[in-house]
Amino acid sequence: MADVSLRKVIKRYEDVEAVRGIDLDIADHEFVVLVGPSGCGKSTTLRMIAGLEDITGGDIMIGGDLVNDVPPKDRDIAMVFQNYALYPHMTVAENMSFGLRLKHYPKAEIRSRVDEAARMLDIAELIDRKPKQLSGGQRQRVAMGRAIVRNPKVFLFDEPLSNLDAKLRVQMRIEIKKVHQKVRTTTVYVTHDQVEAMTLADRVVVMNKGRIEQIGTPNDLYHHPATRFVAGFIGSPAMNFIPCRLEDSGGGLNIRLTDRIAFPLPPARAARYQGVTRTDRLLLGLRPEHIAELKAHPEPGIEPFEAVLDVTEPMGMETLVYFTLEGAQICGRVSPNAGARAGEPLRLAVDLNNIHLLNEVTGAVI
Ligand SMILES: Nc1ncnc2c1ncn2[C@@H]1O[C@H](COP(=O)(O)OP(=O)(O)O)[C@@H](O)[C@H]1O
Ligand SMILES: [Mg+2]
Structure with missing residues (x-):
């Protein structure tokens, strides 16, 4: 478990400044959601925390350690994407245990972690199936299971529910919240959906054009927006x-x-x-x-x-x-x-x- 800090983090792609100086402190165990319209720099910020993008300026700390130059595999993070990225030829159990097998964990330990995660996610009976035999919601659970078994310091989610229909999205939202209440792993979750942000987050970070507009609890942002952008973005129907x-x-x-x-x-x-x-x-x-x-x-x-x-x-x-x-x-x-x-x-x-x-x-x- 770990806290995550961003200090004046900047990301430039040639002529685009995608992230324009972000300061953010995420506490151990906290569930923080980055929300904002498409193109505001949410994924770029998340990918910099993951180490999948180099940072142009600033510092990123995980668990107090500066990780600017630490490769993704050594950051002890687990990322869940929108397109689940499961291996089609592997069973659910093999998909979930892949990372642990790569690191030569003992068989019994792998077994018990996979069983525990499968039980938590209610997919125990699907453990021998291949991804193509699963529904979208079930695949999403497997992708989460794969992250959970690694017991990382930090979970990173990038729009994990965007491919699901509206009803399933609501259901999975509750599942994710239940899982976080059990494992309490520090989580950074990206979405463009303000309802998802409000319902999941301990604190919401509203982003606009590569900057942070406001950080607060869902109720803070709803009742005390600081800017017109936040006032208009949070709440439906809009203010x-x-x-x-x-x-x-x-x-x-x-x-x-x-x-x-x-x-x-x-x-x-x-x-x-x-x-x-x-x-x-x-x-x-x-x-x-x-x-x-x-x-x-x-x-x-x-x-x-x-x-x-x-x-x-x-x-x-x-x-x-x-x-x-x-x-x-x-x-x-x-x-x-x-x-x-x-x-x-x-x-x-x-x-x-x-x-x-x-x-x-x-x-x-x-
Ligand atoms: N690899 C890249 N090369 C150039 N521009 C990029 C690249 N990735 C993202 N961008 C730009 O950076 C900005 C932020 O993108 P992104 O972080 O993906 O936004 P979001 O996830 O909030 O929709 C956008 O203007 C996007 O076009
Ligand atoms: Mg994105």
């Missing part, structure tokens, strides 16, 4: 962004969206935003769950307004409603019994206790 400005109103502060619509800010929020220049171009960041149907006895900070709905999407336990405000499409989440109908007005309410205010120019959350 709404509505152009707005602040205006003084009596002793308090209003947030003005349109000529017709302005909301008084609750005192705590007003105090927080008091220093913001009134003429600054701002964005109101509002998660869909903070736009709901108007209840009979609203709490303080919940303000009513009316909108004509463009589209409704019944999801069963809730209905998503879409309407337009100053040209922006806005999504809210209402009860299935709220009487939401496309083309008709609905009394809605905004929860101003849970807003985010962003600088429109810099994208920073204020």
Whole structure:
């Protein structure tokens, strides 16, 4: 078991700077997910930790040892890829034990490690099959089993579930979490899927254009995003962004969206935003769950307004409603019994206790 540290790590390919100076400390036993859009440098970062790519600048430490020049096979890591990379002519057991046999582990030790991993992954009855006799999900388990039997210091996963259908992906996600709860091996997991990141990670690292935007627990990132990129990337349906400005109103502060619509800010929020220049171009960041149907006895900070709905999407336990405000499409989440109908007005309410205010120019959350 080991911690992993990256210090100012850079990767350049000729004219592309794929990774632009990353600092990251991953604790022993921790499950860290690197998430971000395609091309943001996730795989490159993971491959540098694995030693599969040389680093252009900076340092990588595993278990306190500088590994910049240590070849992959001596880093004591195990990597699981999207395309399982199983040997087709070997059985499940042979695939899983391959690395250990190469290192001349005693037969009994190999046997017991393979049995243990197979039991953990629920593939014990498949042990004598060849990969082509397995489903995609089963192959993915074998690929994980092969990593587990090596008992490495660190697991590295690169989009391991991307080839599976949606239902199986959810199931395997839970399997991976169960396995980590048992073996507790330090894990770095790469995905472009923010739901996968949120559900698996102890801490999520949001990457954008070769840099780290923000690091935090799933709840940190959801409730306290630092930038517009993170605010918009984490959460589904995505956060709404509505152009707005602040205006003084009596002793308090209003947030003005349109000529017709302005909301008084609750005192705590007003105090927080008091220093913001009134003429600054701002964005109101509002998660869909903070736009709901108007209840009979609203709490303080919940303000009513009316909108004509463009589209409704019944999801069963809730209905998503879409309407337009100053040209922006806005999504809210209402009860299935709220009487939401496309083309008709609905009394809605905004929860101003849970807003985010962003600088429109810099994208920073204020
Ligand atoms: N071998 C390579 N040669 C040149 N450019 C590369 C190479 N590998 C990756 N890149 C570039 O580096 C950037 C990051 O790639 P990658 O780490 O694979 O992104 P991600 O895994 O987040 O989708 C991309 O712009 C990609 O085109
Ligand atoms: Mg990738």
